[in-house]
Amino acid sequence: MYKIEELSKIYVMGRVRVKALDAVSFLIPDGEMLGLAGRSGSGKSTLLKQIGLLDRPTSGRVFFGDREVTRLTEGKRAQLRLQYLGYVFQEYALLGELTAHQNVYLPGMMLGRKNIDYKQRAKELLGMVGLADRIRHYPKELSGGEQQRVAIARALINSPRLLLADEPCANLDTVSGKFVMETLFKLNRELKVTVIFVSHDPVDRQYGRRTIILSDGNISEDIYLT
Numbered sequence: 001m002y003k004i005e006e007l008s009k010i011y012v013m014g015r016v017r018v019k020a021l022d023a024v025s026f027l028i029p030d031g032e033m034l035g036l037a038g039r040s041g042s043g044k045s046t047l048l049k050q051i052g053l054l055d056r057p058t059s060g061r062v063f064f065g066d067r068e069v070t071r072l073t074e075g076k077r078a079q080l081r082l083q084y085l086g087y088v089f090q091e092y093a094l095l096g097e098l099t100a101h102q103n104v105y106l107p108g109m110m111l112g113r114k115n116i117d118y119k120q121r122a123k124e125l126l127g128m129v130g131l132a133d134r135i136r137h138y139p140k141e142l143s144g145g146e147q148q149r150v151a152i153a154r155a156l157i158n159s160p161r162l163l164l165a166d167e168p169c170a171n172l173d174t175v176s177g178k179f180v181m182e183t184l185f186k187l188n189r190e191l192k193v194t195v196i197f198v199s200h201d202p203v204d205r206q207y208g209r210r211t212i213i214l215s216d217g218n219i220s221e222d223i224y225l226t
């Protein structure tokens with residue numbers, strides 16, 4: 001269970017203050033597949049960064065289970081990011097000089113868990129995202145959709161509890177985008193990983209069990225699909 005409590009973020013740039021999140025509160029049960037929607041500038045990425053421990057709030061708190069994570073030291077937050085969270089961004093952010101396989105297992109190597117064959121796990125994950133025959137390819141030898149699926153496999157290498165995807169299909173054509181969304185959907189079902197994804201394509205809402213719509217840093221709608 002994740003708890004977002006009265007979360008606010010004000011960006012200050014010189015004399016300009018932007019209230020990107022305005023005392024937002026909600027709960028996310030484990031295993032949820034949650035879509036975040038809303039106009040450009042409504043605070044979606046800001047909210048995802050707060051839940052993903054990539055930035056700190058101006059006020060309010062985020063809980064992972066019983067643990068309040070907003071005020072942990074940077075070292076503890078870095079550890080949680082590596083062990084507990086997976087990220088997929090709009091731009092795939094793969095390392096060009098590494099193969100698909102190496103890109104996927106790198107965060108496993110960084111975590112350095114004993115007794116886990118991360119190279120084997122990376123192969124399995126590439127199989128799960130439909131790229132078993134592409135493991136020796138370099139990013140430039142892959143389509144955008146394939147690169148994004150490598151990025152999803154990489155996000156999963158340390159078995160995160162929570163996967164955050166910020167407009168993962170924004171740079172993809174419709175068919176590749178659909179395949180990426182279906183991949184996230186399948187991972188949510190099969191690996192029971194909690195997924196929060198941002199999309200402004202209403203078609204993607206079908207993949208979530210729930211959609212939260214943000215408007216000027218507030219929740220304007222919280223919709224459950226039945």
Ligand SMILES: Nc1ncnc2c1ncn2[C@@H]1O[C@H](COP(=O)(O)OP(=O)(O)O)[C@@H](O)[C@H]1O
Binds near residue numbers: 013039043044045
């Ligand atoms: N690092 C930043 N510094 C200053 N303002 C920012 C920063 N990031 C986002 N903003 C502003 O905060 C608001 C919300 O941005 P964002 O969360 O990126 O929206 P969305 O992802 O919904 O498009 C926007 O007005 C944006 O311009």
Ligand SMILES: [Mg+2]
Binds near residue numbers: 044046
């Ligand atoms: Mg955004």
